[in-house]
Amino acid sequence: MQAELLIHAPWILPVDAADSQLDDHAIAVSEGRIQALLPSTEARASIEAQREIELPGHVLIPGLINAHTHAAMSLMRGLADDLPLMTWLHEHIWPAEQRWVDPAFVGDGTRLAVLEMLRGGVTCYNDMYFHPEVSAQVTAEAGMRAVIGMIVIDFPTGYAADADGYIAKGLALHEHYRDHPLIRVAFAPHSPYTVSDAPLSRVRTLADQLEIPIHIHVHETRDEVTQSLRDHGQRPLARLDGLGLLDPALLAVHMTQLEDAEIERLAATGTHVVHCPESNLKLASGFCPLARLLEAGVNVALGTDGAASNNDLSMLGEMRTAALLAKGVSGSAAAVPASAALRMATINGARALGLGEEIGSLEPGKAADIVAIDLGDAHTQPVYHPTSQLVYAASSSQVRQVWINGRQVLRDGAPTLIDTADTFARARTWGERLAASD
Missing domain, CATH: 2.30.40.10 (Urease, subunit C, domain 1)
Structure with a gap:
């Protein structure tokens, strides 16, 4: 041979x-x-x-698979630490994004993130951020694999004016990378509290037609659930279920607030969960019931979230935290053994992204x-x-x-394909700009 x-x-x-x-x-x-x-x-x-x-x-x-991140936010690493999620978002992150996020920011931030992830053994990541066409280009140039999110939210930003605008740009991105060997796309509606029913329904229809995943934050905090009950009369997951989104195409990220019936529903529908333990801990968002999800047969992948809320993109660290936290939350030292944590960071992530036949394990015929x-x-x-x-x-x-x-x-x-010195120099320049305006 x-x-x-x-x-x-x-x-x-x-x-x-x-x-x-x-x-x-x-x-x-x-x-x-x-x-x-x-x-x-x-x-x-x-x-x-x-x-x-x-x-x-x-x-x-x-290769490790980071199933949820916001790569360009590596440029916001450490900008606003030790704050509750909504304070962090409303008073620091969203104002910084409104002022600074443009194609240059996304390109330089994504390159920094890709460099960090490659050095940590990550070969594929699943992203959600603005200007995804830039993230896709930078990632492909670095020889890395990614599923790039077609971001959807209701309100205007420097990237699009409304949900229809985000979706239109996303569809153009999908068409451009339809046959690319490394880049896939997924719909990435931000969350149930930032996307209304009509765009979510349209995303569901388009995702079915294009046979691509849907990647969304859901049940991240107790406040999110309380707000949904007030505004919609039901919990966020039930609302998504009513819109037909719970199925094997959905990656539900965070999931710190789950009842037994919801876990059963996730298992019955084949919905994937992406667990981000370090980000959840840092923002005091709550504890994803990992051991219970795995026992119920739910496919759980691992993600770092963005470097602004973690503060690193290390999947080795995320595996360790996930395994240790699950033992503490469940009260069982046998919960989530090392082999299960490794599966979450590899084959489980591949399956959640619809890439289980291509990556996630070392077997003949796979990439x-x-x-x-x-x-x-x-x-x-x-x-x-x-x-x-x-x-x-x-x-x-x-x-x-x-x-x-x-x-x-x-x-x-x-x-082998990234200029490290130039990447660091650009990151320092952005750091000076953001620090002066925060």
Whole structure:
């Protein structure tokens, strides 16, 4: 057998149905796809590779999937910390967005976010922000995979005047990236409290026609639920259900306020939940009942949210927080083991985005989105169980190599397609502007 690339490592965690651990194995890659996973001794004897890489002390995992973020908001990291959600939004974030968010801001912020995510082993992210056409272009130039949200809200911004305007721009974006190898799109109505029934119904119809996901914040805080009961006479999730939105195309983000009947309804409809534990903790939004959702059979993915409310885009950190928080909330140390946290950050995210047949696990035929993490540091030694070390001890600084579609986009911790110095210089300039006006 011939291969373009052969990668050897002491451990491979393919995130397959059996949660296998492959010791002293190799991954063969050709034309951007995984050809085979096999013991290294067998690979050396049977595969003629154009390039062969030995990674002693490393674990290979599928590329991590950040299932909810606002990439360009990396430029607002630390702008307004330690505030309740609505104070944070109304007095700081939304005024800053009104003044500063334009294509240049989104381009520079997205590039900074993509750089951070690649360095943390993220190979695909699901975004929701203004000027998505800019985010898509920057992401594609960096060789990264993304599902770019077609933002929809009722009120005017510098991007569009009303819901119809947002939808029209979104449809143009979808048409432009229809056949792109790395960029997909999804509808991204912001939330039930910022989008009225008519646009939500139209989004539902268009998403069905185009066969794309819908990505929305819902049940993020107790105040959101109270407001919905006052204004609509029902909880936000019930309102979305009445509009026909609860189904396998929907990614419901945050979900900190859930009753037992709502969890049952999510499971029955195949609706996906995206859990953002660190953002929820920082904004004191509440606790997503993760263990109960998983027990009910709901597919739960992981997201960081934006860097303005996290304050990083580390999916390794998010896995650890999700697993630890679930144990504390449920009162069971056995809740959400390390393997479940890894699935949430990989295959569960892929399935939520409709990409489960393409990415999310290391299996023959899938895209070669591969991450190599060096477990040789002091805080990940000795290695009894690689999955546990990865989830409970590893950090983004240990991510050394990243391939997306078989193309190396991070080599020895450095990006291959992004100018790091220029990216940082632009971020500093934006920081000075925003700080002076906040």
